[in-house]
Amino acid sequence: MTLDDAKVQAKALRLALQTQGTVIGHAQALELIARQHGAKDWNTLHARLALGSAPTALALGDRVQGRYLGQPFLGQIIALSGPASHRHIEIRFDQPVDVVRFESFSNLRRQIRATINEDGLSHRHTSDGMAQLVVRKEKG
Incomplete structure (x- = not known):
């Protein structure tokens, strides 16, 4: 996932919630997307994606x-x-x-x-x- 992908997901989330009558701000949508991807907040996800520092997935036997x-x-x-x-x-x-x-x-x-x-x-x-x-x- 790229930084742009995360921003697109946040925009899509805002629009989907808005059509159901729940209005949230862009910053709140970014925070929700960050948590969905396992980051504690948007700043953490942003740094991970911007630096390409996402940890390599762990597997049994590694x-x-x-x-x-x-x-x-x-x-x-x-x-x-x-x-x-x-x-x-x-x-x-x-x-x-x-x-x-x-x-x-x-x-x-x-x-x-x-x-x-x-x-x-x-x-x-x-x-x-x-x-x-x-x-x-x-x-x-």
Whole structure:
């Protein structure tokens, strides 16, 4: 999808709603189109489309990299289901990830389950506001 495609969709949505008696502004239509495509708002979708930075779709068996609770990882997708905006993912790490930030003890994880959005970000966040999981296809 291109930026122009998204704008055309927003215009079509406005017209369709208007014929049914619901009037919305162009900005509101753009926001609705953005959410329909899994972005949190129009600015996010606009940036993704303008820069061509839409993440590559993830698939079962893909090699992935990212951060889990702030720690870098490499691994493989061993389960994947649901729509892009609310995808359930299970990853087996190549090396265990220590999810504790204290030096006095460790808690190693070899495998995790999470729910991510279309951008590969978990819906849950750490106390500092960062996504608990950030996942991308491994760069080869």
